[in-house]
Amino acid sequence: MPSSQLNVLVVDDFQSMRRIIKNLLEQIGFTQIFEAEDGKSALAELSKREFGLIISDWNMAPMTGLELLRNIRGQDKLKSLPFIMITAESKTDNVVAAKEAGVDNYIVKPFNAATLKSKIEAVIG
Amino acid sequence: MVDEPAITDEEYSAVEEQLYASSLGRDFLRRRDEHMRAVALSEFHSLVSDLKASISGPAPGADRGEHVALLRRELQEMSAHIEQTRLEIAAIRPDESASNNRILQATGELDAIVSATERATSDILMSAERVQEIVERVRDEGMTDKSCDELEAQATEIFMACSFQDITGQRTTKVVNTLRYLEQRINAMVKIWGVDGFDSAEIEAEETDQRPDAALLNGPALTDGINQDDIDALMAG
Numbered sequence: 487m488p489s490s491q492l493n494v495l496v497v498d499d500f501q502s503m504r505r506i507i508k509n510l511l512e513q514i515g516f517t518q519i520f521e522a523e524d525g526k527s528a529l530a531e532l533s534k535r536e537f538g539l540i541i542s543d544w545n546m547a548p549m550t551g552l553e554l555l556r557n558i559r560g561q562d563k564l565k566s567l568p569f570i571m572i573t574a575e576s577k578t579d580n581v582v583a584a585k586e587a588g589v590d591n592y593i594v595k596p597f598n599a600a601t602l603k604s605k606i607e608a609v610i611g
Numbered sequence: 612m613v614d615e616p617a618i619t620d621e622e623y624s625a626v627e628e629q630l631y632a633s634s635l636g637r638d639f640l641r642r643r644d645e646h647m648r649a650v651a652l653s654e655f656h657s658l659v660s661d662l663k664a665s666i667s668g669p670a671p672g673a674d675r676g677e678h679v680a681l682l683r684r685e686l687q688e689m690s691a692h693i694e695q696t697r698l699e700i701a702a703i704r705p706d707e708s709a710s711n712n713r714i715l716q717a718t719g720e721l722d723a724i725v726s727a728t729e730r731a732t733s734d735i736l737m738s739a740e741r742v743q744e745i746v747e748r749v750r751d752e753g754m755t756d757k758s759c760d761e762l763e764a765q766a767t768e769i770f771m772a773c774s775f776q777d778i779t780g781q782r783t784t785k786v787v788n789t790l791r792y793l794e795q796r797i798n799a800m801v802k803i804w805g806v807d808g809f810d811s812a813e814i815e816a817e818e819t820d821q822r823p824d825a826a827l828l829n830g831p832a833l834t835d836g837i838n839q840d841d842i843d844a845l846m847a848g
Binding site: 574585591594 | 846
């Protein structure tokens with residue numbers, strides 16, 4: 487389903503979580519997977535190369551996933567970049583805030599491989 | 612209904628100025644001021660007399676000595692309560708050392724849990740990755756695709772199960788932050804009440820669960836979130 491050439495950025499402050507998501511992405515067929523541990527370092531990665539998908543956690547310091555999303559949606563060059571939020575924040579207010587900020591899909595932890603795959607398919611086809 | 616004043620401030624000033632302009636008028640104003648002073652003084656003396664009478668006179672319906680005794684008892688009880696509060700605060704934070712500070716201890720234990728689960732998760736992930744590598748190798752060596760797929764699926768399950776560490780880590784961090792906040796508030800109370808140096812041994816420990824992890828047995832509340840289906844509905848809406 488996905489293009490193996492598509493660059494994917496995984497943003498999470500938990501190293502284990504990045505490892506889990508990266509492994510799942512590899513199983514799905516992605517080969518170009520990059521990592522960042524918070525929103526700020528994600529922006530640095532985004533300035534280095536073009537990405538086709540970003541999968542980000544919410545709770546990170548110094549820049550949260552929501553702040554990262556808003557920043558990306560405010561940049562002409564990046565405003566259309568598909569963005570999936572994967573987070574333990576499952577309150578309705580959180581989902582609504584992310585949707586209003588322009589998130590393409592929202593996955594609540596704990597999730598399974600099938601959920602991740604279906605959400606990625608829904609976002610990038 | 613409020614009556615309108617018969618004369619405005621400006622009109623009053625104008626009349627007063629006119630009176631000042633003549634000798635008769637000035638005499639009138641002087642006499643008026645003297646009269647007003649006399650009335651004010653008389654009212655003041657009357658008020659002082661009333662106060663004297665109410666202070667020195669017997670209280671209606673009760674013995675004065677009984678009132679004083681009651682007041683003294685109330686003050687003594689208040690003083691005892693204040694003292695007890697100071698001791699209770701001292702018991703929460705007897706001194707600065709980590710070994711005696713229960714909040715610091717609890718915070719440290721929670722931090723240790725996060726570190727331990729992080730290490731365990733990393734080890735499990737490493738093993739799952741190793742399983743995946745082995746599956747790739749045995750697939751090349753001729754093991755059936757069905758068996759290899761099953762093994763890979765199980766490795767994936769192990770990966771997904773490891774995501775618990777992220778969630779428990781975040782929730783534990785929230786508890787740690789709450790404990791740190793409580794500690795700050797208690798420190799502020801200590802400062803306000805000046806309980807440093809109190810002997811916390813004066814407070815008897817309550818009979819509670821004595822297990823080392825007794826304070827950690829209640830997990831975080833899980834009722835305020837929504838599930839993935841609800842989130843999907845929100846995203847679609």
